[in-house]
Amino acid sequence: MNLEERKGILRFPKATFERLKIYHSLLTQLQNEGNVKYISSDEIADMLRITPEQVRKDFSFLETNGKPKVGYYIPELLAELDELFGTKDRDSIIIIGAGHLGQALANYKGFKNIGTQVVAIFDNDPAKIGQMVGELMILPLKDIPRVIRRFKVEIAAICVPESSAQEAADLLVGYGIKAIWNFSTKILDLPKDIIVQNEDITRGLLGIKHMLIERRQSEAEKSNVTK
Amino acid sequence: MNLEERKGILRFPKATFERLKIYHSLLTQLQNEGNVKYISSDEIADMLRITPEQVRKDFSFLETNGKPKVGYYIPELLAELDELFGTKDRDSIIIIGAGHLGQALANYKGFKNIGTQVVAIFDNDPAKIGQMVGELMILPLKDIPRVIRRFKVEIAAICVPESSAQEAADLLVGYGIKAIWNFSTKILDLPKDIIVQNEDITRGLLGIKHMLIERRQSEAEKSNVTK
DNA sequence: TAGATTGTTAATCGATTAACAATC
DNA sequence: TAGATTGTTAATCGATTAACAATC
Numbered sequence: 145m146n147l148e149e150r151k152g153i154l155r156f157p158k159a160t161f162e163r164l165k166i167y168h169s170l171l172t173q174l175q176n177e178g179n180v181k182y183i184s185s186d187e188i189a190d191m192l193r194i195t196p197e198q199v200r201k202d203f204s205f206l207e208t209n210g211k212p213k214v215g216y217y218i219p220e221l222l223a224e225l226d227e228l229f230g231t232k233d234r235d236s237i238i239i240i241g242a243g244h245l246g247q248a249l250a251n252y253k254g255f256k257n258i259g260t261q262v263v264a265i266f267d268n269d270p271a272k273i274g275q276m277v278g279e280l281m282i283l284p285l286k287d288i289p290r291v292i293r294r295f296k297v298e299i300a301a302i303c304v305p306e307s308s309a310q311e312a313a314d315l316l317v318g319y320g321i322k323a324i325w326n327f328s329t330k331i332l333d334l335p336k337d338i339i340v341q342n343e344d345i346t347r348g349l350l351g352i353k354h355m356l357i358e359r360r361q362s363e364a365e366k367s368n369v370t371k
Numbered sequence: 372m373n374l375e376e377r378k379g380i381l382r383f384p385k386a387t388f389e390r391l392k393i394y395h396s397l398l399t400q401l402q403n404e405g406n407v408k409y410i411s412s413d414e415i416a417d418m419l420r421i422t423p424e425q426v427r428k429d430f431s432f433l434e435t436n437g438k439p440k441v442g443y444y445i446p447e448l449l450a451e452l453d454e455l456f457g458t459k460d461r462d463s464i465i466i467i468g469a470g471h472l473g474q475a476l477a478n479y480k481g482f483k484n485i486g487t488q489v490v491a492i493f494d495n496d497p498a499k500i501g502q503m504v505g506e507l508m509i510l511p512l513k514d515i516p517r518v519i520r521r522f523k524v525e526i527a528a529i530c531v532p533e534s535s536a537q538e539a540a541d542l543l544v545g546y547g548i549k550a551i552w553n554f555s556t557k558i559l560d561l562p563k564d565i566i567v568q569n570e571d572i573t574r575g576l577l578g579i580k581h582m583l584i585e586r587r588q589s590e591a592e593k594s595n596v597t598k
Numbered sequence: 599t600a601g602a603t604t605g606t607t608a609a610t611c612g613a614t615t616a617a618c619a620a621t622c
Numbered sequence: 623t624a625g626a627t628t629g630t631t632a633a634t635c636g637a638t639t640a641a642c643a644a645t646c
Contacts, residue, residue: 230584244475251471341575348568353457439627
């Protein structure tokens with residue numbers, strides 16, 4: 145542990161940090177299944193399609209140590225990652241937009257694994273207000289400030305159409321929201337101190353499509369060669 | 372254009388490739404709004420919270436050139452990215468699991484921007500089969516092979532609970548699916564030639580939570596100093 | 599103990615940034 | 623033309639990989 149780490153500003157290489165999220169998800173899953181207590185860098189690497197050296201290198205930034213010949217003790221590793229990502233601090237989030245995606249999010253069960261709770265869902269459509277989504281009632285937008293105050297909400301998920309996403313974001317920023325989890329395809333214009341996470345759902349599909357194209361090309365070349 | 376590019380195996384730095392997806396999304400949005408025809412690296416950088424040098428460097432891997440003093444011509448740039456990601460090739464995708472998330476995906480309007488169409492949605496719950504999701508009827512799993520053959524489906528989205536995700540994946544691989552778009556939290560065990568894209572929705576939230584923690588810490592330190 | 603697996607250092611590779619010439 | 627913006631090269635910085643000693 146160097147000086148910077150002691151000051152509590154634990155710094156990870158950006159690439160490592162991204163993978164730590166994935167390890168967290170994998171370990172949570174293994175922990176919930178409860179079949180194994182130890183896992184080796186080789187096994188993790190195999191599941192995630194990366195190299196075991198990479199896994200060990202990533203873990204070397206953590207305090208948890210593995211045991212030679214045994215591997216890493218899952219509860220310990222997961223506890224450290226939980227700490228790192230603050231999945232023990234309970235955060236309340238609100239959802240703006242009770243369309244299909246907003247409702248899916250409100251019903252999502254995985255939030256409990258990361259110490260997060262959806263406390264309200266809002267819509268501007270009078271026909272939707274008052275309807276239930278799981279255990280939550282759809283509320284009108286005017287109730288947003290009250291809910292933010294009541295539950296000390298810092299995070300809001302935007303699940304409205306592209307055309308009204310910016311408007312929703314401005315509203316939320318005005319109410320003091322600190323982070324926006326943006327499920328619309330709109331790239332939002334926000335003050336620099338507001339955290340944004342864009343979740344344009346089609347992005348992953350672009351990667352798949354590109355890989356399929358590459359594969360088709362290399363297969364076409366192969367069959368040309370053998371002709 | 373070097374030799375490798377001429378062979379059609381256009382290679383990009385991995386980091387650049389990831390950003391190209393984001394540029395694609397941004398440019399699609401600007402194109403649809405139709406207000407501007409040209410955009411500078413400075414403007415793009417500002418919207419995406421990166422540097423203009425980065426944007427220009429990324430674009431230097433493309434064939435499209437910008438005009439000094441003017442910027443990049445959006446239709447040309449977008450056309451090249453469309454080509455790259457194969458958003459002109461129409462791909463059919465199927466959705467496994469007609470829960471909230473599966474239904475949200477089936478209703479998602481953004482697929483048309485990337486040349487993709489949802490052709491069917493499946494569930495194993497007899498109570499759901501026959502119900503409509505938008506213009507699609509929920510079908511039983513036994514119909515999967517027929518639909519795959521009929522529409523030449525290569526991509527399947529898995530929207531079932533974690534506990535049955537592996538089973539669904541095995542089924543799809545058996546039916547010849549080439550790429551799996553995995554919305555379950557399960558890390559799937561798949562043959563190496565199957566493309567996987569994991570979309571664990573909570574991953575983005577982990578990043579937000581971590582940034583909130585860092586911010587709280589640095590604010591706490593600041594207020595300590597001023598005391 | 600022998601052997602498997604971790605942890606770390608050094609070398610390589612890749613990505614970003616800085617600087618500035620080219621150009622519209 | 624003058625000036626703004628692109629495009630590219632070189633320098634720096636960061637990430638991955640290889641190799642192997644440490645260790646349970």
